[in-house]
Amino acid sequence: xxxxxxxxxxxxxxxxxxxxxxxxxxxxxxxxxxxxxxxxxxxxxxxxxxxxxxxxxxxxxxxxxxxxxxxxxxxxxxxxxxxxxxxxxxxxxxxxxxxxxxxxxxxxxxxxxxxxxxxxxxxxxxxxxxxxxxxxxxxxxxxxxxxxxxxxxxxxxxxxxxxxxxxxxxxxxxxxxxxxxxxxxxxxxxxxxxxxxxxxxxxxxxxxxxxxxxxxxxxxxxxxxxxxxxxxxxxxxxxxxxxxxxxxxxxxxxxxxxxxxxxxxxxxxxxx
Amino acid sequence: xxxxxxxxxxxxxxxxxxxxxxxxxxxxxxxxxxxxxxxxxxxxxxxxxxxxxxxxxxxxxxxxxxxxxxxxxxxxxxxxxxxxxxxxxxxxxxxxxxxxxxxxxxxxxxxxxxxxxxxxxxxxxxxxxxxxxxxxxxxxxxxxxxxxxxxxxxxxxxxxxxxxxxxxxxxxxxxxxxxxxxxxxxxxxxxxxxxxxxxxxxxxxxxxxxxxxxxxxxxxxxxxxxxxxxxxxxxxxxxxxxxxxxxxxxxxxxxxxxxxxxxxxxxx
Amino acid sequence: xxxxxxxxxxxxxxxxxxxxxxxxxxxxxxxxxxxxxxxxxxxxxxxxxxxxxxxxxxxxxxxxxxxxxxxxxxxxxxxxxxxxxxxxxxxxxxxxxxxxxxxxxxxxxxxxxxxxxxxxxxxxxxxxxxxxxxxxxxxxxxxxxxxxxxxxxxxxxxxxxxxxxxxxxxxxxxxxxxxxxxxxxxxxxxxxxxxxxxxxxxxxxxxxxxxxxxxxxxxxxxxxxxxxxxxxxxxxxxxxxxxxxxxxxxxxxxxxxxxxxxxxxxxxxxxxxxxxxxxxxxxxxxxxxxxxxxxxxxxxxxxxxxxxxxxxxxxxxxxxxxxx
Numbered sequence: 008x009x010x011x012x013x014x015x016x017x018x019x020x021x022x023x024x025x026x027x028x029x030x031x032x033x034x035x036x037x038x039x040x041x042x043x044x045x046x047x048x049x050x051x052x053x054x055x056x057x058x059x060x061x062x063x064x065x066x067x068x069x070x071x072x073x074x075x076x077x078x079x080x081x082x083x084x085x086x087x088x089x090x091x092x093x094x095x096x097x098x099x100x101x102x103x104x105x106x107x108x109x110x111x112x113x114x115x116x117x118x119x120x121x122x123x124x125x126x127x128x129x130x131x132x133x134x135x136x137x138x139x140x141x142x143x144x145x146x147x148x149x150x151x152x153x154x155x156x157x158x159x160x161x162x163x164x165x166x167x168x169x170x171x172x173x174x175x176x177x178x179x180x181x182x183x184x185x186x187x188x189x190x191x192x193x194x195x196x197x198x199x200x201x202x203x204x205x206x207x208x209x210x211x212x213x214x215x216x217x218x219x220x221x222x223x224x225x226x227x228x229x230x231x232x233x234x235x236x237x238x239x240x241x242x243x244x245x246x247x248x249x250x251x252x253x254x255x256x257x258x259x260x261x262x263x264x265x266x267x268x269x270x271x272x273x274x275x276x277x278x279x
Numbered sequence: 280x281x282x283x284x285x286x287x288x289x290x291x292x293x294x295x296x297x298x299x300x301x302x303x304x305x306x307x308x309x310x311x312x313x314x315x316x317x318x319x320x321x322x323x324x325x326x327x328x329x330x331x332x333x334x335x336x337x338x339x340x341x342x343x344x345x346x347x348x349x350x351x352x353x354x355x356x357x358x359x360x361x362x363x364x365x366x367x368x369x370x371x372x373x374x375x376x377x378x379x380x381x382x383x384x385x386x387x388x389x390x391x392x393x394x395x396x397x398x399x400x401x402x403x404x405x406x407x408x409x410x411x412x413x414x415x416x417x418x419x420x421x422x423x424x425x426x427x428x429x430x431x432x433x434x435x436x437x438x439x440x441x442x443x444x445x446x447x448x449x450x451x452x453x454x455x456x457x458x459x460x461x462x463x464x465x466x467x468x469x470x471x472x473x474x475x476x477x478x479x480x481x482x483x484x485x486x487x488x489x490x491x492x493x494x495x496x497x498x499x500x501x502x503x504x505x506x507x508x509x510x511x512x513x514x515x516x517x518x519x520x521x522x523x524x525x526x527x528x529x530x531x532x533x534x535x536x537x538x539x540x541x542x543x544x545x546x547x
Numbered sequence: 548x549x550x551x552x553x554x555x556x557x558x559x560x561x562x563x564x565x566x567x568x569x570x571x572x573x574x575x576x577x578x579x580x581x582x583x584x585x586x587x588x589x590x591x592x593x594x595x596x597x598x599x600x601x602x603x604x605x606x607x608x609x610x611x612x613x614x615x616x617x618x619x620x621x622x623x624x625x626x627x628x629x630x631x632x633x634x635x636x637x638x639x640x641x642x643x644x645x646x647x648x649x650x651x652x653x654x655x656x657x658x659x660x661x662x663x664x665x666x667x668x669x670x671x672x673x674x675x676x677x678x679x680x681x682x683x684x685x686x687x688x689x690x691x692x693x694x695x696x697x698x699x700x701x702x703x704x705x706x707x708x709x710x711x712x713x714x715x716x717x718x719x720x721x722x723x724x725x726x727x728x729x730x731x732x733x734x735x736x737x738x739x740x741x742x743x744x745x746x747x748x749x750x751x752x753x754x755x756x757x758x759x760x761x762x763x764x765x766x767x768x769x770x771x772x773x774x775x776x777x778x779x780x781x782x783x784x785x786x787x788x789x790x791x792x793x794x795x796x797x798x799x800x801x802x803x804x805x806x807x808x809x810x811x812x813x814x815x816x817x818x819x820x821x822x823x824x825x826x827x828x829x830x831x832x833x834x835x836x837x838x839x840x841x842x843x844x845x846x847x848x849x850x851x852x853x854x855x856x857x858x859x860x861x862x863x864x865x866x867x868x869x870x871x
Contacts, residue, residue, distance in 0.1 A: 380561065380565060381565060381569075383562060383565075384561070384562045384565035384566050384569065384846075385566075385569070386804075387562045387566070387804070387846055387849050387850050387853070388566055388804070388842060388845060388846045388849065389804040389805070389807040389808040389811075389845055389849065390804070390808060391807075391808040391811045391812075392807070392808075392811070392826065392841065392842050392845045392846075393842075395811070395826050395827065395830045395838065395841075395842075396570055396573060396830075396838055396839075396842050397573070398830050399829070399830040399833060399835070399838045400573060402833070473689075477689075477690070477691030477692075477694075478691075480691050480693070480694075481691050481692065481693050481812055484691075484693050484812075485693075485812075485815060485827055486831075487827075487830065497691075497693075500693075500694070500697065503697070506701075507697050507700065507701040508700075508701035508702060511701065514694075514697055514698075514701065518690070518694045518697075521690070521691060521694065522686060522689050522690055522694075525689040525690075526685070526686065526689045529685075529689065
């Protein structure tokens, strides 16, 4: 385990397993994964599609699809509490407030019949804000911080009236509304155009600097890893095969699979 | 599914063997008026109606009429629907347009109203007449299904190939298109059966369908008279027969539909 | 949008025109005439019978009668009801609002209950409560309308005397009541027939609503809501419900013919003096103009109702694109 600085441990995942009930018995998507994230740190979870990255994210949030189950030996210690042992009410209190998530597909992750402002404001209302007016104002402020121009007008629009990049900004605003300690960003840019991708990554980096949150960035793109992260976890077939600082991974990958993945990526220098 | 088939088989058996099973004559009123509106007992398991007739025997003979009328009228509707649908689908053009406009119009009239108009013009009907009316008001949906299917099939390779070998349109239809329609017709027919049974019962209940003393499940219930709560057995037993039949037929129909086309799973 | 409205309106009018023609042809091709039953009365002579036929134009060529009929329709004149001794238009003016009151109440309560039940069932799929309530809905759907109506009549009205058994008002007392009591009297008479129809609608709507909710619940935005910290209750009733309601207006449109058929039986059994009962009586007395007017009113109701449902559906969802 590499300790970076003296920041306290924020998330400690031990022996996490996730299996899905399939037609031919249970299929194990995540198989005994262990890692940790420190406060303020940006960690990448890298791997090809289908390697179990998203299953890890859903398990941490406990928002899995029906039919998925977490292994009995798994532990997810977040801010000192085992998330897997919490009752639903206590977990709801943590979701969106201390632990938030940015989803992959901004087009489908937003409720199509609710104004985007209301969707952002809902987070505040769910976590203690009493006044609808105050929640709305906070939502507009948050949308503004994610770089949406005329946020007070755009908050009244529905998701289908916004561009892909705008929708992703809305999702980010939703995730950051309560200043969570950890944000899980699941492929936050893969559904976007290349130029918009860069803007969203810059935004994430700026917001992280402002708020000091930790980010678990799930991606298949080593370019993104190089851009944002200090440490990377490489996943394959439901297991973590490499856990090292990004510089080390780019210059001297220990694992042959990681080396293979890197060689398949168009060269992007790590010291950029 | 097994239960549904079992229920249906029992009902069909009861209908066929009615004279052998029924404990009493369903039509004849006993001379003693003392047997009027008796609740269920050992001698009359389902009680008696206001004309002292044995309700069990009437339900058993009613199965004959109700199931028979339903089956015959669905066969008629299937034949008509297949004929109109095939004609429209094969001919295309203005024939198709006119047929489908008429089908649309007839489908938008509640079927009970269509039946009421027909009964108004014909007056009191024989059992055969009821079959005719139910058939005449039941073919529209089927013709639409068949037309769609025929138009799709016409463009399929095996039909094209048959046409290319010089077979006449009629031969192509009989040899290649008609057999391919069988699953669709089977499913449509089964589901139509489930909707025509309550319809016949309703007409007979209103006194516009099967006429007493011939028993049908619907007119047995209308013999409960003005205060059905006091003679619940006259309503309950034929009512149960109707509901069980409809449930069984619907279950079978839905299952057949899933088997015929798994993508087409519709809402019950 | 305007073209869609025009096209949908034209479609409804075409349907009504075809129905009017078919019904007319059918009734006039049939054997028998509307005054045949009068001959049973010995005081009616054959001459009087012929005079009646002539007076009402039943001896003229079909084509002439048809042209007259269409012309009269355009002026909302449906002819003379022989059995009631009144103008058909006057009869309709009384019966249509009563049926609308009955069916409107049934739609409001039935749709509300059906949506609530289906929405409640979807997240409980496979549980005992869902299976039992779902089976009850299916059994209700398998019952002929008249059977449901008889059950409602036999138990809460006739046995327990909670509700009046028939009619639209209390004939003995109604005229001496004040306005509020009159309204209450009508509501009391309305409860059972409207409740019966509402039950049938609710059973049907709940099945569709359950499917619609099951289609929405796996959507990604539901997971987003859960990740925000929303409770299951909020997720189901705030996020999923609103997204599942898209097809609802269309489904209500599709239910209208069934609703009208149901009203025929319910009105007959509860002696509710609406258009359904009027039809059944008109058939019994071979009152052609009344039967024709009833069928026309029924198809106008269904055609306009489903057109309205389609238009509302188009307006309600800004994402729906109409290619008309």
